[in-house]
Amino acid sequence: MAEVLAGVGSYIADGITTADIEAFADAELEKRGAVAAFRGYRGYPSSICISVNDQVIHGIPSKTARIRNGDIVSLDLGVLYEGFYGDAAITVPVGSITAEAARLIQVTEKSLHIGIENAVEGKRIGDISAAIQQYVEASGYSVVRAFVGHGIGRSLHEEPAVPNYGRPGQGPRLKEGMTLAIEPMVNAGGTDVRILGDEWTAVTADGSLSAHFEHTVAITAEGPKILTK
Numbered sequence: 001m002a003e004v005l006a007g008v009g010s011y012i013a014d015g016i017t018t019a020d021i022e023a024f025a026d027a028e029l030e031k032r033g034a035v036a037a038f039r040g041y042r043g044y045p046s047s048i049c050i051s052v053n054d055q056v057i058h059g060i061p062s063k064t065a066r067i068r069n070g071d072i073v074s075l076d077l078g079v080l081y082e083g084f085y086g087d088a089a090i091t092v093p094v095g096s097i098t099a100e101a102a103r104l105i106q107v108t109e110k111s112l113h114i115g116i117e118n119a120v121e122g123k124r125i126g127d128i129s130a131a132i133q134q135y136v137e138a139s140g141y142s143v144v145r146a147f148v149g150h151g152i153g154r155s156l157h158e159e160p161a162v163p164n165y166g167r168p169g170q171g172p173r174l175k176e177g178m179t180l181a182i183e184p185m186v187n188a189g190g191t192d193v194r195i196l197g198d199e200w201t202a203v204t205a206d207g208s209l210s211a212h213f214e215h216t217v218a219i220t221a222e223g224p225k226i227l228t229k
Contacts, residue, residue, distance in 0.1 A: 001079040001086050002228055004028040008048070008077075009092040014069045018050040022061035025077065037078030037085055037156050044200060049076035049089075056144055056185050056193050056202040056210040069095030072105060074212040078156055085156045087181040088228035089214035100188065101209055107139045108186040108211035115164075115182045119217050119224040123174050129166030132184050136164075144185035144210070146193050147202065152181045152216055174219050179227070183214030 004025060011024050025048045029036055036047030044058070051059035051074040052067065059074075067073060076089040091105050115132040136143050149162030160172045164184045187193075189208025196203060204210050218225040 001034065001077055001081075001088055004032070004034075004079075005075060005077055005088055005090055008075055009090055012067055012073055012092060012094055014067060014095055016067055017063050018052070018059070018061040018065045018067065019063040021050055021067075021073075021075075022046055022048050025075075029079065033081070035080040037080045037087070038076075041078075041156060047077075050074070051076070051201070051210070051212065053209055054204045054207050056187070056204060057147060057212060058200040058202055060198055060200055067094055070097055070101075071095075072097060072101050072209060072211060074210070076212060076214065080156075084154065085152050086216045086228050087152055087156065087183070087214060088216060089183060089212045091211040091213060104141065104186065104188050104209055104211050107136065107141060108184055109213045111135050111143075111164075111184045111186060112182060112213040112215060115184065116215065116217055116224050116226065119174060119180060119182065119219055121174055121176050121219055121221060124169055124171045125160055125162055125174070126166040126170030127168045128180075128182060129163045129171070130168040133165040136184065136186050142187045142189065142191040144187060144193060144202075145191050147185060149181050149183045149214070151179065153179050176219055176221050178219040179216060180219070181214060181216050183212065185210060185212045 151158035
């Protein structure tokens with residue numbers, strides 16, 4: 001799925017529709033014998049979530065929604081392959097973007113890796129959550145609280161929940177063999193979001209930009225292992 005996400009990110013260009021992006025992703029998944037995990041999940045109608053600018057997550061691909069230079073586009077992809085699920089997300093720039101948008105993307109991706117660094121056997125979920133929150137807020141941004149990361153494996157969403165905010169030393173203890181989808185969603189403005197009329201797309205309540213990065217990570221005796229790299 002890392003190959004598919006990277007390919008989709010490179011495919012995005014000014015003027016294409018989000019439906020075009022979904023069709024490209026579907027073709028890339030089919031080449032690899034993988035199944036799109038999101039299509040039909042709890043009624044979600046598409047195979048990939050495509051969220052643009054102030055859209056946080058769960059944007060539904062559309063034949064009428066066109067990508068433009070200056071946009072930032074979050075791509076969230078879930079895959080079922082040989083009985084196991086993977087979940088990953090990236091946010092990519094389209095053409096020339098503002099310095100502020102570029103910094104938001106950079107901070108969000110960095111916060112993911114700071115969270116992963118804390119996905120260590122013996123620590124707790126709260127150590128991941130607090131590390132992400134502290135870095136994001138110190139950078140002048142806010143973490144979305146309405147949506148969180150999650151366990152993943154034979155099912156797409158499993159326990160435990162992995163918030164992007166919290167206190168160190170709190171929550172379930174991390175054990176070897178656990179697999180987590182860690183996914184900071186970071187807003188340039190406030191934390192609040194609202195859901196559009198399609199009952200899926202979440203947007204920032206204040207219209208500010210949002211970015212999203214995610215990896216599926218295994219807890220091992222040797223440290224965190226990124227499975228979607």
